Amino acid sequence: MGSITFSKAMTRLTVLGALLPLALHATATAPDPVCLQIQKVISRASAVFLPGDEHYASGIAHWASSSSQNSTCVMEPGSSKDVAAVLRIVGQHETPFAVKGGGHASNVGFSSTTGVQIAMSRFSDVKYDAHSQTAEIGAGLVWDDVYAALEPHNVSVVGGRVSGIGVAGFTLGGGYSWLTNQHGLTVDTVVAYELVKPNGQVGVVTEASDPDLFFALKGGFNNFGIVTKFTLKTFPSTGIWGGFQFIAGSDIAQNTAAVADFCANVKDPKANIIADYGFVSGQPIMSQILFYDGPNPPAGIFDKLLAVPTMLADVSSRSMTSFIKAVPLGTAGLRITSHTVPVLQFTPSLLNIIANESAFWGNQLAPKGAQLVTYAIEPFQADIFKRNPDKTAYPPVRDAVFLPLNLYFAWLPPQSDDDFHAAVIASGDVIRKAALAEGQDITNGPLYPNYALSETPLSAMYGKNVAELHRIKKIVDPKNVMGLAGGFKF
Ligand SMILES: Cc1cc2nc3c(=O)[nH]c(=O)nc-3n(C[C@H](O)[C@H](O)[C@H](O)COP(=O)(O)OP(=O)(O)OC[C@H]3O[C@@H](n4cnc5c(N)ncnc54)[C@H](O)[C@@H]3O)c2cc1C
Ligand SMILES: *[C@@H]1O[C@H](CO)[C@@H](O)[C@H](O)[C@H]1NC(C)=O
Ligand SMILES: *[C@@H]1O[C@H](CO)[C@@H](O)[C@H](O)[C@H]1NC(C)=O
Ligand SMILES: *[C@@H]1O[C@H](CO)[C@@H](O)[C@H](O)[C@H]1NC(C)=O
Numbered sequence: 001m002g003s004i005t006f007s008k009a010m011t012r013l014t015v016l017g018a019l020l021p022l023a024l025h026a027t028a029t030a031p032d033p034v035c036l037q038i039q040k041v042i043s044r045a046s047a048v049f050l051p052g053d054e055h056y057a058s059g060i061a062h063w064a065s066s067s068s069q070n071s072t073c074v075m076e077p078g079s080s081k082d083v084a085a086v087l088r089i090v091g092q093h094e095t096p097f098a099v100k101g102g103g104h105a106s107n108v109g110f111s112s113t114t115g116v117q118i119a120m121s122r123f124s125d126v127k128y129d130a131h132s133q134t135a136e137i138g139a140g141l142v143w144d145d146v147y148a149a150l151e152p153h154n155v156s157v158v159g160g161r162v163s164g165i166g167v168a169g170f171t172l173g174g175g176y177s178w179l180t181n182q183h184g185l186t187v188d189t190v191v192a193y194e195l196v197k198p199n200g201q202v203g204v205v206t207e208a209s210d211p212d213l214f215f216a217l218k219g220g221f222n223n224f225g226i227v228t229k230f231t232l233k234t235f236p237s238t239g240i241w242g243g244f245q246f247i248a249g250s251d252i253a254q255n256t257a258a259v260a261d262f263c264a265n266v267k268d269p270k271a272n273i274i275a276d277y278g279f280v281s282g283q284p285i286m287s288q289i290l291f292y293d294g295p296n297p298p299a300g301i302f303d304k305l306l307a308v309p310t311m312l313a314d315v316s317s318r319s320m321t322s323f324i325k326a327v328p329l330g331t332a333g334l335r336i337t338s339h340t341v342p343v344l345q346f347t348p349s350l351l352n353i354i355a356n357e358s359a360f361w362g363n364q365l366a367p368k369g370a371q372l373v374t375y376a377i378e379p380f381q382a383d384i385f386k387r388n389p390d391k392t393a394y395p396p397v398r399d400a401v402f403l404p405l406n407l408y409f410a411w412l413p414p415q416s417d418d419d420f421h422a423a424v425i426a427s428g429d430v431i432r433k434a435a436l437a438e439g440q441d442i443t444n445g446p447l448y449p450n451y452a453l454s455e456t457p458l459s460a461m462y463g464k465n466v467a468e469l470h471r472i473k474k475i476v477d478p479k480n481v482m483g484l485a486g487g488f489k490f
Helices: 007-023 033-041 056-060 080-093 143-153 167-173 211-217 249-265 320-326 348-368 414-437 458-476
Strands: 047-049 073-076 097-100 116-119 126-129 134-138 190-196 202-205 226-233 240-248 271-280 283-292 312-318 335-343 370-377 403-411
Touching (some): 033 073, 033 080, 080 190, 080 202, 080 226, 126 143, 167 226, 190 211, 211 458, 240 249, 240 320, 249 271, 249 283, 249 348, 271 348, 283 348, 312 320, 335 414, 348 403, 348 414, 403 414
Parallel strands (some): 073 116, 097 116
Antiparallel strands (some): 190 202, 190 226, 240 283, 240 312, 271 283, 271 370, 335 403, 370 403
């Protein structure tokens, strides 16, 4: 998704962002009794940090400052047994808690809390098994580390597309990847979950061991317990081609034509792009990522995109880790809202409407402290679910492929929160109506949960699967322990 930004404009923000943690001073209140009880029962593999402690700030930190909350303590579990112990204690006391993987949720309270923050960072192993062509991946990792660990084995996974994204939230919500055209979403490639159930039982969930729970975990986030490890299919990989381009406002028309051409005509499943219509520092700008799963894309595929003049670009044959590092992102610490509109096709007219939305809201929101107003065009092939037909909680429909357009707005002043929230909804409505007016049948298109606003109804994301997910939830978590954690709730 979006949010790659012109790096020079962001330098000032990086500096501000780096200073923020200094402002976090512990106040001299008594430690929370629930935190003290957790501290007493956990093994030496785990730790509890109170406000002011060394790991507290990183434990509650999120990519979006608007998603961070001050918890009573941070618990870093180092074993699934200790995860079970924490669930038992918060369940007994009905203490709110949160589970954080990479901390990239932009909805407040999804992986943050004013109660007990569980930070999964100690689950950080990657174990590749050449025989089964799978990898066991700790739930505290970000994809950068996973790619780095798998690269020496010449394999890769269907994982994150930019730097810093957590394995856990990405995989528990769906997972649109550079390899999605070939292998489906990340949920389509999970073969096992190591799960701590809400009743404290630790087990491995597979299609064979528990088909209902296996289905529910493929999109159902933290409703069914805490995942400590994912086993994913791996795929051969010996280098990729790709990188980024920044395109000035004056060249956006030419680029839009090239993007529309790519969306309509490129059928090679190894090729993919993200084209981002943005508005940064008072200017329209496009940032774009090109990807080919192989060191040399066949001639023709990217010619039109590469012919567009750029302000800055870095596209080459390289390793996956070099690619992930090369694509510049905005800084952490901005307030962020993310929204999505499912569309069937990025036509030239729809792209023009999206470009206009970006410029319109960029201007409108500039006085409110806008840093980024971006719309990420993420085209995928129309047969990705036909070739990966297994039932998953998300997406609820597999006979059509809805493309998850991502609206992603970032700002600084907290008092502007309501303005940005209202704007992202208004803009989403304009795009939705425009797609419908073009004859795109998107009425039943599911919204991608990992991009959706927190108030999105379950039926808008999980469609016909909602009743089934409610049923499974009742069996796995009759006392609704996981209801003490935020997020979309069954
Ligand atoms: C810059 C950026 C780029 C992105 N790019 C993409 C992309 O290319 N494709 C895509 O599909 N999405 C993308 N996303 C969306 C991303 O998938 C979600 O933000 C995702 O939830 C992030 O996972 P995380 O572990 O970092 O999040 P977190 O905030 O840590 O967690 C998100 C949710 O998962 C739950 N959770 C986390 N760990 C566990 C666990 N161990 N057990 C149970 N529940 C858990 C949390 O409680 C929370 O509800 C992007 C987001 C950003 C900000
Ligand atoms: C967290 O606490 C610090 C220090 O007391 C305070 O400056 C900050 O505003 C608090 N953050 C939130 C989100 O409440
Ligand atoms: C990975 O590929 C490289 C280049 O093709 C090769 O030299 C190396 O031996 C391979 N490594 C493994 C573990 O197969
Ligand atoms: C641009 O978008 C705004 C806001 O949706 C709308 O009012 C305006 O008519 C649009 N302009 C064009 C040329 O489409």
